[in-house]
Amino acid sequence: MPRDRQSGLPPVPSPLQLFADGTERPQMLDENVWIDVIQKMDEVYSDLLQYEVALEEKNATLEETQQFVMSVLTSMSDILVVCSRNGTIEDVNRSLVDFTGRTADSLRGTSLFDLCADEVSRQTAQRMFPGYSAETAHDCELQLRAADGSAIPVSLNCTPRYSSVGKMLGMVVTGRPVGELRRAYHALRQAHDDLKRTQQQLLHSEKMASLGRLVAGVAHELNNPISFIIGNVHALQRYASRLQSYLEGVHGGLSPERVAELRAELRIDRIIEDLAPLIEGTIEGAERTRDIVDGLKRFSAVDRDENSAFDLKDVIERSVHWVSKAASERFNVTLDLPGALPMLGSSGQMQQVVMNLVQNAFDATASQTAPNLDIAACIVDREIEVNFHDNGAGIDPHILPQIFDPFFTTKAVGKGTGLGLAISYGIVERHGGKLEVFNHPDGGAVFRLRLPRAD
Numbered sequence: 001m002p003r004d005r006q007s008g009l010p011p012v013p014s015p016l017q018l019f020a021d022g023t024e025r026p027q028m029l030d031e032n033v034w035i036d037v038i039q040k041m042d043e044v045y046s047d048l049l050q051y052e053v054a055l056e057e058k059n060a061t062l063e064e065t066q067q068f069v070m071s072v073l074t075s076m077s078d079i080l081v082v083c084s085r086n087g088t089i090e091d092v093n094r095s096l097v098d099f100t101g102r103t104a105d106s107l108r109g110t111s112l113f114d115l116c117a118d119e120v121s122r123q124t125a126q127r128m129f130p131g132y133s134a135e136t137a138h139d140c141e142l143q144l145r146a147a148d149g150s151a152i153p154v155s156l157n158c159t160p161r162y163s164s165v166g167k168m169l170g171m172v173v174t175g176r177p178v179g180e181l182r183r184a185y186h187a188l189r190q191a192h193d194d195l196k197r198t199q200q201q202l203l204h205s206e207k208m209a210s211l212g213r214l215v216a217g218v219a220h221e222l223n224n225p226i227s228f229i230i231g232n233v234h235a236l237q238r239y240a241s242r243l244q245s246y247l248e249g250v251h252g253g254l255s256p257e258r259v260a261e262l263r264a265e266l267r268i269d270r271i272i273e274d275l276a277p278l279i280e281g282t283i284e285g286a287e288r289t290r291d292i293v294d295g296l297k298r299f300s301a302v303d304r305d306e307n308s309a310f311d312l313k314d315v316i317e318r319s320v321h322w323v324s325k326a327a328s329e330r331f332n333v334t335l336d337l338p339g340a341l342p343m344l345g346s347s348g349q350m351q352q353v354v355m356n357l358v359q360n361a362f363d364a365t366a367s368q369t370a371p372n373l374d375i376a377a378c379i380v381d382r383e384i385e386v387n388f389h390d391n392g393a394g395i396d397p398h399i400l401p402q403i404f405d406p407f408f409t410t411k412a413v414g415k416g417t418g419l420g421l422a423i424s425y426g427i428v429e430r431h432g433g434k435l436e437v438f439n440h441p442d443g444g445a446v447f448r449l450r451l452p453r454a455d
Contacts, residue, residue: 042075077176082161084170087112087129099177102149112173117143119150128158129171141178153178182270189440222293225285232282239275242266260307309454312341312350312384316375319354324360331362341384345431350451353427353435356420357388364392364445379453386449394439403437 015396055254061062080093100107100115104401116122128140138158143151156175163169229315248261263269320333343350358373365371377386395403428435440446 024277053215078294079173079175082170082268083112083172083173085129085168087126087171099144099146099152107373117145127158128173128394130154142175144175150364175259222289225288229282229285229289232285233276236282238280239271239278242268242271264314287348308346308347309342309344310347310350312343312386312451313339314375315347315351316341316354316377318387320350320358320375323355323358331365331371333358333373333375336374338377338379339375341379343384343431343451345451346427349427350431353424353449355426357449360420360447361388361390361392363388365390368392382453384449384451384453386451388447388449389440389444392441392442395437397439400437402438404435 028111062373077095079096079099081089081096082091083089088113089107089110092104096107111120113125116125121144123139124142140158141153142155142156144154146152147402154175154177156173159172161169163174216395243266246262246266250259256264264423283290285322316337318337320335324331324333362371365373370391372391374389375386376389377384379385422439425435428449428451431451436450438446438448
């Protein structure tokens with residue numbers, strides 16, 4: 001069937017028919033033609049409805065997007081200015097309106113550079129725009145004129161704005177008053193200082209808790225040299241009285257025979273032989289007492305010099321000695337250490353780490369018939385490796401990932417704070433090392449300490 005070129009519909013025949021005599025007679029139309037016309041009209045109407053629905057959906061999406069953008073711009077605390085290539089303000093947000101005390105309409109069409117409070121800031125702002133110079137700036141501090149007329153430093157960032165075809169349209173300038181940044185930085189630094197103080201307090205508290213657990217062993221350790229010194233002093237006191245009697249006889253004019261008899265009675269020769277060992281033993285006991293007290297002071301005091309050279313071997317031996325004195329006599333510790341383990345750091349903090357590991361091994365093996373701890377150290381390249389292997393029941397694989405978490409403990413209430421291993425882990429990390437834990441194939445747990453070796 002032929003169709004109309006413009007509408008695409010079939011041509012509608014005229015209802016009148018022209019006869020040869022020039023008269024018109026009504027003509028009957030084909031029913032199929034009318035049905036075809038009605039169907040096409042329905043299709044066109046349906047397409048128009050679909051187009052209208054799609055257009056309404058796009059308009060709704062566009063309005064939502066516009067409202068979202070406007071809400072974001074309105075709620076921004078930072079200053080935002082949209083400018084042309086030469087610095088003419090095209091749009092601003094509420095923060096700039098509040099900052100300058102001017103309306104958005106009065107700011108549009110003006111120059112961004114007129115917001116500067118001095119000529120230096122104006123020249124710096126001009127260098128941020130391609131229309132004046134090719135330079136751009138980030139975190140550039142400028143003096144802007146505030147609503148009260150004062151000059152307030154503002155940190156600005158300038159970002160290019162492009163069209164859909166990649167043509168540069170202008171710049172987007174964002175900024176924040178430096179005073180807010182300084183206050184935020186001050187608050188952050190204050191929080192960091194508070195955290196460091198809290199960390200030091202926890203470290204010191206855990207030290208004192210460890211020291212408290214070792215009081216019995218330390219008291220026994222101090223008792224030996226002190227008792228030795230007291231015994232030697234009493235002996236020297238008795239010898240002094242005999243020497244005084246002998247000297248009084250010598251200087252009292254006694255005969256040589258009587259002086260010889262007095263020398264034999266008072267055993268002066270024996271006293272002279274004992275004086276050197278007694279004095280040497282007293283000095284040795286005093287030095288031993290001084291070393292113990294000095295070690296206690298270093299361990300309990302807050303470290304000030306955390307980058308000094310020391311021998312980790314001495315720290316391990318001293319820590320094992322102290323813990324063993326306070327532990328059960330059944331607890332056996334075997335040491336396999338090289339000649340020296342030199343490193344840099346805080347000997348007091350590393351002693352706390354070793355004492356915590358030895359104390360944990362003692363607690364873990366308390367139920368064993370023959371509790372034992374093997375400590376073996378070696379130097380591999382520029383790293384010190386120390387393994388603490390106990391013969392306990394090992395650690396449940398489910399809690400291995402939590403073993404170094406603060407306040408996590410498997411001990412009964414009142415038996416542990418859950419801070420020992422967590423603080424030890426932090427100390428080792430600050431020394432550039434690593435503390436690991438795993439179960440040994442032959443049984444028991446192994447704490448592996450890796451630390452950088454010093455030259």
